Amino acid sequence: MTDIVLAADLGGTNIRIAAVARDGSVLHIAKEATPKAVSPGQLMATSAAMVEECRHALSDGHHICGIAFASPAAAAKDCDGILRKLPNLPSLNGMNLKAELLDRFGLPVTLENDATAAAIGENWLGASKAVRDSIMVTLGTGVGGGIIINDEPFRGIDGTAGEIGHICVEPDGHPCGCGSNGCIEQYASATAIVRMASDLGLDCETAEDVYETAKGGDGRAISVFQIMGRYLGITLAGLVNTLNPEMIVLGGGVAAGIDAFIDKVNAEIESRAFHEPADRVKIVRSALDDMAGIVGVARSAFLADAN
Amino acid sequence: MTDIVLAADLGGTNIRIAAVARDGSVLHIAKEATPKAVSPGQLMATSAAMVEECRHALSDGHHICGIAFASPAAAAKDCDGILRKLPNLPSLNGMNLKAELLDRFGLPVTLENDATAAAIGENWLGASKAVRDSIMVTLGTGVGGGIIINDEPFRGIDGTAGEIGHICVEPDGHPCGCGSNGCIEQYASATAIVRMASDLGLDCETAEDVYETAKGGDGRAISVFQIMGRYLGITLAGLVNTLNPEMIVLGGGVAAGIDAFIDKVNAEIESRAFHEPADRVKIVRSALDDMAGIVGVARSAFLADAN
Numbered sequence: 001m002t003d004i005v006l007a008a009d010l011g012g013t014n015i016r017i018a019a020v021a022r023d024g025s026v027l028h029i030a031k032e033a034t035p036k037a038v039s040p041g042q043l044m045a046t047s048a049a050m051v052e053e054c055r056h057a058l059s060d061g062h063h064i065c066g067i068a069f070a071s072p073a074a075a076a077k078d079c080d081g082i083l084r085k086l087p088n089l090p091s092l093n094g095m096n097l098k099a100e101l102l103d104r105f106g107l108p109v110t111l112e113n114d115a116t117a118a119a120i121g122e123n124w125l126g127a128s129k130a131v132r133d134s135i136m137v138t139l140g141t142g143v144g145g146g147i148i149i150n151d152e153p154f155r156g157i158d159g160t161a162g163e164i165g166h167i168c169v170e171p172d173g174h175p176c177g178c179g180s181n182g183c184i185e186q187y188a189s190a191t192a193i194v195r196m197a198s199d200l201g202l203d204c205e206t207a208e209d210v211y212e213t214a215k216g217g218d219g220r221a222i223s224v225f226q227i228m229g230r231y232l233g234i235t236l237a238g239l240v241n242t243l244n245p246e247m248i249v250l251g252g253g254v255a256a257g258i259d260a261f262i263d264k265v266n267a268e269i270e271s272r273a274f275h276e277p278a279d280r281v282k283i284v285r286s287a288l289d290d291m292a293g294i295v296g297v298a299r300s301a302f303l304a305d306a307n
Numbered sequence: 308m309t310d311i312v313l314a315a316d317l318g319g320t321n322i323r324i325a326a327v328a329r330d331g332s333v334l335h336i337a338k339e340a341t342p343k344a345v346s347p348g349q350l351m352a353t354s355a356a357m358v359e360e361c362r363h364a365l366s367d368g369h370h371i372c373g374i375a376f377a378s379p380a381a382a383a384k385d386c387d388g389i390l391r392k393l394p395n396l397p398s399l400n401g402m403n404l405k406a407e408l409l410d411r412f413g414l415p416v417t418l419e420n421d422a423t424a425a426a427i428g429e430n431w432l433g434a435s436k437a438v439r440d441s442i443m444v445t446l447g448t449g450v451g452g453g454i455i456i457n458d459e460p461f462r463g464i465d466g467t468a469g470e471i472g473h474i475c476v477e478p479d480g481h482p483c484g485c486g487s488n489g490c491i492e493q494y495a496s497a498t499a500i501v502r503m504a505s506d507l508g509l510d511c512e513t514a515e516d517v518y519e520t521a522k523g524g525d526g527r528a529i530s531v532f533q534i535m536g537r538y539l540g541i542t543l544a545g546l547v548n549t550l551n552p553e554m555i556v557l558g559g560g561v562a563a564g565i566d567a568f569i570d571k572v573n574a575e576i577e578s579r580a581f582h583e584p585a586d587r588v589k590i591v592r593s594a595l596d597d598m599a600g601i602v603g604v605a606r607s608a609f610l611a612d613a614n
Contacts, residue, residue: 067441068503070552084582085582085583100421121536131587133464147549147550154456155551156440156584157440157551157553157584157587159551160551160584161549161551162549163584164548166579166580167545167549168544168579169478171477171541172403179578179579180579237487238473238475239525241467241473241474242470242471242549243454243463244463244467244468245464246464268451269485271486272475272486273473274392274467274470274473275392276465277463277467277468277470280464
């Protein structure tokens with residue numbers, strides 16, 4: 001029998017559920033668009049259909065030992081299972097995801113914040129493999145963070161640690177869905193890139209469009225990534241001074257355009273952080289790309305299963 | 308025989324060396340003003356005189372098992388002993404303090420960053436005793452930081468972690484001695500308080516003067532502490548979101564005036580950090596006051612002696 005975890009990644013754009021084996025290999029993956037203002041009922045119905053798809057795709061000889069969900073909520077492994085603080089999926093705030101999954105599937109449930117899951121995935125099989133202290137920053141619809149200390153996810157006293165996207169970089173800056181102003185999420189997320197491009201008169205639907213426009217030589221699109229890289233660099237410089245990590249891994253969809261902003265990020269770190277930790281830290285792109293969260297939350301579920 | 312560590316705290320204003328017993332009790336303390344632009348030779352001569360004073364003050368039956376130095380350098384316990392990055396004591400940059408102390412006194416030498424030492428001291432015998440995850444922020448000539456995770460100082464890969472004073476809170480803000488702009492040190496240190504008061508037309512020699520002026524009802528002095536509290540709150544909100552600590556301990560001389568700024572700090576944390584970690588964190592004043600660093604670095608030396 002091959003042990004399998006059904007590992008889900010709930011994003012603002014898509015919901016994906018994959019059958020992941022103990023070695024991290026992905027045997028099947030199902031994907032659906034996240035409904036607008038998705039309700040808890042819709043999430044459960046969509047998940048059930050994808051779980052069925054995965055089960056059908058698996059040959060005999062597979063044992064499903066758990067279900068694991070990565071979401072952009074301030075959720076911890078040992079939490080009560082209630083989704084809290086989803087600035088980009090507010091319709092799910094307050095949902096008891098753990099209880100509903102347990103009730104629906106009758107399998108052990110593991111929850112993780114999606115960026116923490118991505119950090120675990122990269123540390124297990126990706127860019128920060130064999131790196132003791134690292135930080136994952138996911139640049140997607142929002143900006144998420146996960147911290148690895150001594151090869152373990154660092155969760156803090158309540159399991160909410162790692163909310164790097166809501167570090168303030170501009171005290172009177174753009175209002176954030178979290179209730180604060182000037183969070184790095186408002187300058188380095190895909191959403192922010194599109195907004196900043198629009199402010200400069202560009203009509204781009206997605207951050208990828210802004211990136212392509214910058215590649216085409218448009219000065220306004222180039223400057224969007226300069227602004228984004230500056231603010232991201234300021235935030236990372238603060239983390240470098242505070243945590244002296246060996247590596248910072250940039251993931252999420254926006255990291256695909258890393259060449260448009262990495263020089264600015266590195267320049268800010270060099271000019272703002274102390275020399276020794278600035279020289280030490282490697283800023284790299286995610287190796288597992290959009291599979292980091294799924295692989296990472298599967299890892300958490302297998303570890304929970306072993307205990 | 309009572310084991311003793313000679314524990315020093317090198318500050319911008321004073322140098323102090325104390326005879327500290329294994330239980331943290333201070334048997335004698337010597338104090339001298341830090342010479343302006345103090346040279347390595349002056350530091351060693353002053354230290355030698357204070358070490359002699361401590362030795363004379365001790366009765367027979369004491370065994371001095373080490374010398375320990377807390378300084379505002381990015382120095383770690385296991386570092387090469389060279390003082391680096393002292394924005395407020397630049398004349399000591401590059402000094403091999405460990406080698407010089409060993410050469411002069413022939414005793415095992417322990418070095419710590421002063422804020423890390425203060426964090427260790429508070430966690431051992433002070434405000435954060437029995438608190439697993441806490442952050443120390445020292446508000447003195449500069450702003451320092453020390454992080455305790457799982458009851459241990461968190462040092463990062465090179466031992467430079469905890470430089471909270473050089474987190475940027477205002478991207479184009481006041482130039483900092485570290486080479487960056489808008490570090491929290493430029494808004495929350497004693498030096499910054501005097502500067503901001505001067506900018507508002509007040510003629511105050513020290514941060515204590517500004518505090519007394521604020522207590523006397525002067526609107527400009529009050530607003531200095533509102534500005535200071537706002538920036539400090541923004542920085543602490545970022546740390547609350549990132550590390551989800553149980554407690555943040557405020558030390559250093561400026562913390563004596565905590566009533567002038569704590570409400571503003573708490574308001575910023577409440578409005579900017581996520582609710583769960585914001586509700587959790589206690590922001591408290593140092594219990595050991597200006598002895599936190601000395602007691603903490605003595606603790607480090609005793610632990611090193613035991614290993």
